[in-house]
Amino acid sequence: MEIKDVRAGEVSYEKLIINPSWCKGCGICVAFCPKKVLSIENEKIVVNDIEKCIQCGMCELRCPDFAIYVGGKNNEKRA
Amino acid sequence: MPSTLVEKYFRTEKLPQIWCPGCGHGIITRSIASAIDQSGLDKDKVCIVSGIGCSSRAPGYMDFNTLHTTHGRALAFATGIKLANPEIKVIVITGDGDATAIGGNHLIHACRRNIGITTIVYNNNIYGMTGGQYSPTTPKGDKGTTAPFGNIDKSFDICSLASAAGATYTARATAYHANLLTTLVKNALANDGFSLVEAVSACPTYYGRKNKKGNAVEMMEWQKNNAVNVAAASKMTQEQLEGKFLIGEFKNKPEPEYTSEYQKIIDKLAKGR
Ligand SMILES: Cc1ncc(C[n+]2csc(CCOP(=O)(O)OP(=O)(O)O)c2C)c(N)n1
Ligand code: SF4
Ligand code: SF4
């Protein structure tokens, strides 16, 4: 399921949230995601297969632009 | 709404940062916010001070008391802030050029005094902001705008420099090792005296491009493959350590802190009145 928050430019997949408007397409999250959930299209982050995401937070940890993060309870936990 | 951490500690209306795609500075800045959060510090009792450089732009995005000063002088301003408000956690964010070239004198004396300032040096081995001139941490032989045929200077080991000058806490991590970085910054914040954490960053735009180190991902893979934790290094041979660099905690030896020593003098003289 994909919910778009147009105002904030964010796209929520519930367990993972991306903000393409902040993304600079560096590819760091794509390279270090252990489950190969992510890729870059037109220089922006896209989620290929949200089912595979284990909410490990590695993408959030290393995104220089805070454009991807784990949602739900794990968002609170990692604060 | 951004993540809870970002929402709480950043001036989100100013994001995204001006930094280049994949610049390690953003990762380090997030780690610092995370360390402050884990330390349970009151935002209003934290003051973040910086000099000039790409790295020194960080506090502008951070929702604390912040001060953007002049090139190399962050520690001088921070010393004043700490002396006037010893109860405040003073954090300095600086670059390798800012801290060890123009600001090198301030750095060694802040270390020597053991004043309660937590300094985080974003070390990208180059002057990023001004277009890629070599810095005191550019490895020997590497290129910069001002060293087109290779730098002939030896580079500083910032942690050894700070330890020798009297800092009571020194440590190093990288943008790749962002969780370790958070832990080290947290430990640094717990030390009352002068702490220095060297955060190895990545400047794909200048250092990376001039030295054929690849893109941001390749530079972070290099960090992953070449960093050795100090604990593991003690069990390795000189041969195995060839070309590697150390991360982890190098020094954690608390000593009396400058502003509390200063207060003792004031108290003593006040009694004699
Ligand atoms: C007194 C003074 N001299 C020189 C400069 C030009 N200058 C601006 S930033 C900088 C170097 C920044 O390098 P570093 O501290 O390593 O930070 P980075 O941009 O790499 O993060 C220089 C020399 C200046 N702003 N002020
Ligand atoms: S949380 Fe982990 S598994 Fe999910 S996208 Fe991020 S890095 Fe990949
Ligand atoms: S790490 Fe962040 S900025 Fe880089 S591609 Fe991923 S989401 Fe975009």
Ligand code: SF4
């Ligand atoms: S020039 Fe280098 S240090 Fe400055 S923002 Fe770009 S990548 Fe980062």
